[in-house]
Amino acid sequence: MRFSLPGLLGFCYLVLLSPQLATQEIQKCGDTKVEYSPFDKGYANRMQVHATPNPTGELSTREKEISPQGTRWRITVPPDTTKPGPWTTHVYVGATGRTDLELVFVDETNGGVELKWLNEKLLYGQVWWGRIYSTDFIFDAEQRVFVYREMAHYGELIEPCKQ
Numbered sequence: 001m002r003f004s005l006p007g008l009l010g011f012c013y014l015v016l017l018s019p020q021l022a023t024q025e026i027q028k029c030g031d032t033k034v035e036y037s038p039f040d041k042g043y044a045n046r047m048q049v050h051a052t053p054n055p056t057g058e059l060s061t062r063e064k065e066i067s068p069q070g071t072r073w074r075i076t077v078p079p080d081t082t083k084p085g086p087w088t089t090h091v092y093v094g095a096t097g098r099t100d101l102e103l104v105f106v107d108e109t110n111g112g113v114e115l116k117w118l119n120e121k122l123l124y125g126q127v128w129w130g131r132i133y134s135t136d137f138i139f140d141a142e143q144r145v146f147v148y149r150e151m152a153h154y155g156e157l158i159e160p161c162k163q
Helices: 005-017 019-023 041-046 057-061
Strands: 035-038 047-051 072-077 088-095 098-106 113-117 122-128 133-140 145-153
Touching (some): 041 098
Antiparallel strands (some): 122 133, 133 145
């Protein structure tokens, strides 16, 4: 068996000279978790709320997601990913006969925006900024404010684990 000098040196570095790699312990499957942290204000300009007049045209052809008791609705307009980014998702929220506001999620790239009505005024959402990084939020449609926002990091869930 023949070894090249660069290959042998690389192997020696990884095994002998890098104690972090040699002693790093693989977590047990099931012990991994999502790490939550306070909302990163650097993302605030990427989660926008706008008052909006009643838009027409494209929205009238889209399906409305109705709140549990049917007093509010939302329409999600995903970005056209066939065009170059940054991609932006628009969410219109309204009540019978009117559109109250628009939520704009700028440059969400890796999983889009997921939304669910919690009740007649609160929306739970998750917007993905990357493959393992998102913001979880609750939006109050009556007050037009985010009442909860935290960053979620899923890095541990993609690492190898042992049974």
